[in-house]
Amino acid sequence: xxxxxxxxIVVSRRETPLQKAHRRFLRHRPAIAGTIxxxxxxxxxxxxxxxxxxDPTAIDLELVDQPPSVHHWLGGDRSGRDVWSxxxxxxxxxxxxxFGAVGLYVLIGTLLGLFSGFAGGAVDQLLMRLTDTVLSxxxxxxxxxxxxxxxPSLYSVIAAIGLLGWPGTAxxxxxxxxxxxxAEFVMAARALGARSAHIxxxxxxxxxxxxxxxxxxxxxxxxxxxxAALSFLGLGVQPPTPSLGGMINQAxxxxxxxxxxxxxxxxxxxxxxxxxxxxxxxxxxxxALDPRSTRRG
Amino acid sequence: MGSYIVRRVLIGIPVLIGITIVxxxxxxxxxxxxxxxxxxxxxxxxxxxxxxxxxRRELGLEGPMTVRYCRWLGACSPxxxxxxxxxxDRGLPNLFPAPLGGGSNGILHGDFGYSIKxxxxxxxxxxxxIEPTLLLMGTSLLLAVGVGISFGVVTxxxxxxxxxxxxxxxxxxxxxxxxxxxxxxxxxxxxxxxRLLPVGGMFTLxxxxxxxxxxxxxxxxxxxxxxxxAAPIMxxxxxxxxxxxxxxxxxxxxxxxxxxxxxxxxxxxxxxLLPVITVVAxxxxxxxxxxxxxxxxxxxxxxxxxxxxxAQDRDPSLMMAIVLMVGAAxxxxxxxxxxxxxxxxxxxxxx
Numbered sequence: 001x002x003x004x005x006x007x008x009i010v011v012s013r014r015e016t017p018l019q020k021a022h023r024r025f026l027r028h029r030p031a032i033a034g035t036i037x038x039x040x041x042x043x044x045x046x047x048x049x050x051x052x053x054x055d056p057t058a059i060d061l062e063l064v065d066q067p068p069s070v071h072h073w074l075g076g077d078r079s080g081r082d083v084w085s086x087x088x089x090x091x092x093x094x095x096x097x098x099f100g101a102v103g104l105y106v107l108i109g110t111l112l113g114l115f116s117g118f119a120g121g122a123v124d125q126l127l128m129r130l131t132d133t134v135l136s137x138x139x140x141x142x143x144x145x146x147x148x149x150x151x152p153s154l155y156s157v158i159a160a161i162g163l164l165g166w167p168g169t170a171x172x173x174x175x176x177x178x179x180x181x182x183a184e185f186v187m188a189a190r191a192l193g194a195r196s197a198h199i200x201x202x203x204x205x206x207x208x209x210x211x212x213x214x215x216x217x218x219x220x221x222x223x224x225x226x227x228a229a230l231s232f233l234g235l236g237v238q239p240p241t242p243s244l245g246g247m248i249n250q251a252x253x254x255x256x257x258x259x260x261x262x263x264x265x266x267x268x269x270x271x272x273x274x275x276x277x278x279x280x281x282x283x284x285x286x287x288a289l290d291p292r293s294t295r296r297g
Numbered sequence: 298m299g300s301y302i303v304r305r306v307l308i309g310i311p312v313l314i315g316i317t318i319v320x321x322x323x324x325x326x327x328x329x330x331x332x333x334x335x336x337x338x339x340x341x342x343x344x345x346x347x348x349x350x351x352x353r354r355e356l357g358l359e360g361p362m363t364v365r366y367c368r369w370l371g372a373c374s375p376x377x378x379x380x381x382x383x384x385x386d387r388g389l390p391n392l393f394p395a396p397l398g399g400g401s402n403g404i405l406h407g408d409f410g411y412s413i414k415x416x417x418x419x420x421x422x423x424x425x426x427i428e429p430t431l432l433l434m435g436t437s438l439l440l441a442v443g444v445g446i447s448f449g450v451v452t453x454x455x456x457x458x459x460x461x462x463x464x465x466x467x468x469x470x471x472x473x474x475x476x477x478x479x480x481x482x483x484x485x486x487x488x489x490x491x492r493l494l495p496v497g498g499m500f501t502l503x504x505x506x507x508x509x510x511x512x513x514x515x516x517x518x519x520x521x522x523x524x525x526x527a528a529p530i531m532x533x534x535x536x537x538x539x540x541x542x543x544x545x546x547x548x549x550x551x552x553x554x555x556x557x558x559x560x561x562x563x564x565x566x567x568x569x570l571l572p573v574i575t576v577v578a579x580x581x582x583x584x585x586x587x588x589x590x591x592x593x594x595x596x597x598x599x600x601x602x603x604x605x606x607x608a609q610d611r612d613p614s615l616m617m618a619i620v621l622m623v624g625a626a627x628x629x630x631x632x633x634x635x636x637x638x639x640x641x642x643x644x645x646x647x648x
Contacts, residue, residue, distance in 0.1 A: 133315030140586035
């Protein structure tokens with residue numbers, strides 16, 4: 001507090017919070033790098049049919065175990081499929097799972113959190129104990145069990161992560177509701193006769209935008225890693241659909257691990273790069289949207 | 298202090314019940330005949346359909362979900378009617394342990410059913426896996442805490458220095474790379490290419506136990522799991538340390554003329570380390586998840602390997618037992634951490 005008295009008083013231009021966040025985000029260099037990488041990856045995944053030189057499931061027997069070459073940048077796999085094409089389509093799967101699952105659980109978590117915070121009392125207690133329960137079992141274990149019971153597929157992976165990932169979001173939303181419920185602008189709205197649903201939609205959700213964006217961004221990184229782990233264990237996306245984790249699974253065989261490194265190192269790098277980019281963006285968003293970091297201007 | 302612990306335990310009870318419900322749901326929704334996971338398969342094979350029907354009734358597989366849950370838990374007697382449902386054959390509450398006059402079926406009595414794949418009781422499957430997993434997770438946790446704290450302090454003291462940037466970047470890269478990719482890279486370098494370390498398992502087959510051999514097998518999995526979990530600890534210690542270093546009492550200590558290192562260790566670190574107790578407890582689910590993957594990569598014969606096998610075999614009783622054990626372990630360690638934190642930091646208790 002004493003710092004402000006020391007320097008000259010600077011009257012800043014009037015800036016909307018979003019403009020301020022935008023400016024701060026642009027100053028976060030890793031976040032910019034992450035955004036650029038992510039945009040390239042997302043565009044490549046969306047236009048995979050145009051970017052990938054070949055059909056990822058097409059088999060060419062002359063390509064079996066072939067090392068990288070000019071025509072096949074990353075060589076061929078054990079069945080004679082083009083590895084580079086499979087990597088591109090694999091990112092598609094990773095991103096679909098990442099965004100799909102996180103979209104699902106942010107929605108569930110937000111609704112449960114709002115409900116829990118507003119209802120209070122026994123309902124709140126029950127929902128919070130449910131949250132504790134789900135949090136006390138590692139998500140990977142739950143997701144593995146879920147995928148095994150339902151049967152492994154792309155949709156069960158999305159459903160597993162989407163239906164089991166909500167507790168973190170629910171806690172944050174509930175916390176925000178509890179602290180904002182007593183805020184003056186909410187009391188004013190209530191005094192004017194606004195109903196809970198209206199308050200939730202018009203007054204609370206805008207305030208939740210920042211924290212939720214940050215949670216969702218880191219969530220996407222986590223979901224991509226979870227999908228990769230599931231597919232690596234053979235419980236995720238099933239072959240012949242290309243998935244980065246599934247491609248790395250082949251390296252479990254010592255011969256592949258040692259002699260055909262182009263089968264597992266590129267998908268590994270691509271996962272790491274994607275997740276790193278998402279994490280960078282998340283760091284930038286956190287710094288930009290977190291009201292507590294105001295002092296950094 | 299006493300009331301604090303009691304309050305904390307009471308909060309844990311509904312969660313423990315929640316975990317058992319999760320386990321029960323796994324069994325209930327798993328495909329296949331539930332009777333196959335409850336009875337010795339050898340006995341099952343020799344039964345006539347009429348006997349099977351009788352057995353189903355005895356096991357309490359019919360009836361409403363709540364009664365089935367109660368019987369599965371071992372709080373209700375499978376054979377009982379009316380009030381007798383809560384009492385064992387010896388007339389005492391069924392949920393007592395068998396030697397104290399309680400029942401003998403249900404998970405409260407250690408009866409987790411049978412593996413549909415191997416046909417052996419779940420307890421026989423799970424118990425031999427506990428020690429390897431504890432060995433791996435314990436070693437990794439020590440490594441994670443050691444590396445995490447020391448790197449956290451170093452990066453905080455040298456904030457925005459080269460070392461800080463380097464370590465922070467490396468950590469972020471570690472967090473972003475899947476554990477199994479890191480594991481495979483180590484395996485590729487040290488196991489297959491340089492042939493310095495064994496590529497998997499817990500001991501060399503056909504050789505007697507020797508410590509060097511065990512450490513050799515433990516080195517790579519423990520390193521992967523430890524370093525992967527060091528990252529969050531490091532980030533946490535860095536933040537906590539920075540906060541402490543900017544506080545007034547540190548300034549006072551420096552003003553008193555204390556040497557840098559004394560201020561850092563005696564005043565700073567001690568306070569920054571308090572919350573690490575909580576962070577370590579919160580890390581346990583991640584540690585378990587990491588162990589599942591690491592054990593898979595290095596064929597370490599622990600619970601993680603068993604969990605994946607159970608899922609691949611779609612073995613409901615085995616999955617249920619593992620989820621229950623992991624959930625209970627995490628809950629227990631959270632409780633322990635909260636109590637430890639309450640002892641270490643008296644401010645917590647009076648909230």
